[in-house]
Amino acid sequence: xxxxxxxxxxxxxxxxxxxxxxxxxxxxxxxLTAELEAASLEDFNPDERIRTGFNxxxxxxxxxxxxxVITKVITLKVLSVC
Numbered sequence: 001x002x003x004x005x006x007x008x009x010x011x012x013x014x015x016x017x018x019x020x021x022x023x024x025x026x027x028x029x030x031x032l033t034a035e036l037e038a039a040s041l042e043d044f045n046p047d048e049r050i051r052t053g054f055n056x057x058x059x060x061x062x063x064x065x066x067x068x069v070i071t072k073v074i075t076l077k078v079l080s081v082c
Contacts, residue, residue, distance in 0.1 A: 002010070015022055 011025065015025055
């Protein structure tokens with residue numbers, strides 16, 4: 001699969017060789033831009049993004065570190081009492 005930059009370079013090379021395709025290329029680029037803008041607006045739900053971001057932070061960052069620290073503290077207290 002070509003990267004974005006490779007695709008742009010290939011398009012530039014094609015247009016430099018066949019200048020009569022510039023109008024067609026411009027129309028296709030405008031269509032693609034409109035499709036991508038519409039897709040990005042449909043997929044973005046700020047409420048859902050906040051919820052998933054919070055849950056990720058809570059489970060992956062906070063709880064992972066917090067539970068590890070609490071476990072060490074409890075273990076040390078239990079060992080010092082015994």
